[in-house]
Amino acid sequence: MASVFKKALVIALVLVLGGVAFGAWSGSEAGVKVVHYGESNTNVLAVGDRTVTLTETHETTKPGTYWLEWTGSYTMLGSIVARSPGKVTRQVLRGTMPSLGTPGHFGNVPPGDPKVAWGVDFSEIMIPTELGPAPAWYVPGRGTTWFVAVHGQNGRRKAELKVLPVVRDLELPFLDISYRNDEGAPDSPDRLLHLGDSEWRDLEAALRRAQQLGAKRFVLYGTSMGGQIVGQFLARSELAGLVNRVIMDAPMIDVRMTAEQGARNYHLPAFVAPLSNQVVQWRTGVDVDRLSLIRYPPKVRPPLLLIHTTPDTDHPIEEARGLVATGRRLNWDITFEEFAQGEHTEAWNVDRARYDHAVRAYLMAERPGTDEQSGAEGA
Template sequence: MELSNVRPRRRRRIAAISLAAVLLLVSGSLLGFGWYYSGQLLDPENARPGYRDTVTASAPGTVSLAESRVTVLPGTWGLVWPGGGAEVGEVTGRSGGAVARELRGTPPADGTPVRLETSVWTSDPRAAHGLDYAEVRIPTELGDAPAWFVPATTPTAAAPTWVVAVHGRGGTRAEALRVMPALHALGLPVLAVTYRNDEGAPRSPDGLYHLGDTEWRDVEAAVRYARDRGARHVVLYGWSMGGAIVGQFLGRSAEAGDVSAVVLDAPVVSWTRTLELQSRNRGVPEQLVPVAELVSDWRADLDFDRFDLADHPPAHRPPTLLFHGGADGTVPVDASRDLATAASRLDWPLRYVEVPAAEHTAAWNVDPDAYESALTEFLRSVDGIG
């Protein structure tokens, strides 16, 4: 072998090894991103809300909060802190980096870490609204899941149509407290459910959210529970990921024919578009979303195309009322707009109500009267309900 041929060959080998190393690093980085992002999406612990805002001053009837994107939002909200909570109303003033809001309840101490919640109340139907209720257990395939049952009038009264309320990712059944008085006024019993990985509910076998792909079976169990206790029809009511769960139920459950109407509030009608919005919020290139989907599919066996309700509409499409906030920074309002536009093509009787100033699932909070009026009018228009 001539010495002159050794060096070029060695250089080519070094270049090949370097390229392989770079490809491995890039692949590893992509997989690392996908694993991290899928963990943010699928791990229930990452969906638990923290306390990101702070009380700067408080007094009977008013509270001041450090100004943030959330603390300036319009409407009625719940103010929650470790071991306590109250209701806050509209912003009454802003100055010096602080936001003053109306307060109904006992004020928290200055410096308390807090968060604003769309759910408003963190208690139960009786404490929030004086409504009688029972703590019941829904037998699911993984074990019993707790739920609130709010009867139409008395615990023994039978009613032909029940509402099954499905909260969003990281939320609780308290999400349904906002609409319970309006539903109660219509004579509708309400079953506010939990599903796998909720507090007090069974854990999924892998301990992960499946974004509606398996959770719909817990809603199916709730529908069977209602039917076994006299319900002939069901209204499904879903917030955020609860909307994705409802969509999968309508497309895949043998009990979907029992659903006479659906109400969706800021629903996930496309997980891909939701992830693209959230990637933009985090300053992450949208081109990396397929990597996160690929890893999530590997970890939880998810078909993300299945969740796109416009392209893959459910088999059962009952009359539907769809609320969405025009200022939603969590779930894209454009996806709901597109579904509303496609509804006539899909033979889906769907009414769309957009609330311009509302953030995620905050359409009720911005204007409770208008929200409840639209809800009541819709339900009264459905045969067998109103």
């Protein structure tokens, strides 16, 4: 009987250790694996007079402004106007009307490029990074202060186009960059994400290219992991002093806190999060613990507009609140806009008017320690 009990105990221990190891590896995959998205997640069930009826899903029932993309086309969708079992009817704001039965992708980012999304002319320029050329979209403007946008983890440049109409109205030159492991950009040597620890050098390369094209000062805009990339740039780049202002939308502020949230999302024990970070460090060489703008704030701290939604389950609101507390301690000029609704990077989607007003007011306001009255300096 004792031997049977011991065998059962050993088996149980092996299963537990195996489960922990699997959880830690899965957590590291969520952090550093390169993934490119774009599959269909809904179908068009009916088309009316400037309305579209879609399959009812968690995504298609979200309030606010979103997009439906399908092969070669898109439509911008607004408020929900009707619901029935399995169906959601939304208002069409702009774009092409889809055909009945069309499979499409319902998402929170604009489609295509600046021309497709907003009718804005642009050119594509290549940024000479240390790993090879990486493409960037450039929309010309007036003045020598450039607005440079950095997307998040496994995202695409189009994710940053939500802010383009405001930037365009202010006539700031707009540069929307890619970085290592993006589609069209060079792979990193290990083909893994480094959570901003190395990607910031591609942002630095973009600013050097912008300088060659006439830029003298910069506004940096980072969403999700793009916020951590911006933070590491401010901490480590010799060009950080050229940044006038920063905007972060749902940023990855503290990788440790992000990992803890990931463990909660998958109902894993809390101790799995530090184990996942250890696996990330083993796979990439990145000191994950130092990727905290709360505990290791950047040496250069220009005024910051911080935008975050309370329900965010990718980067919890505690990350943003922690950075605000750090700002108070360091006398860092941080303007915090907390949105009560919206999932990760969906503040614009749930309240575009408030989002655009906050960005516009921030860029135009005169701030202590700057020699510009508006973001459109030199216009």
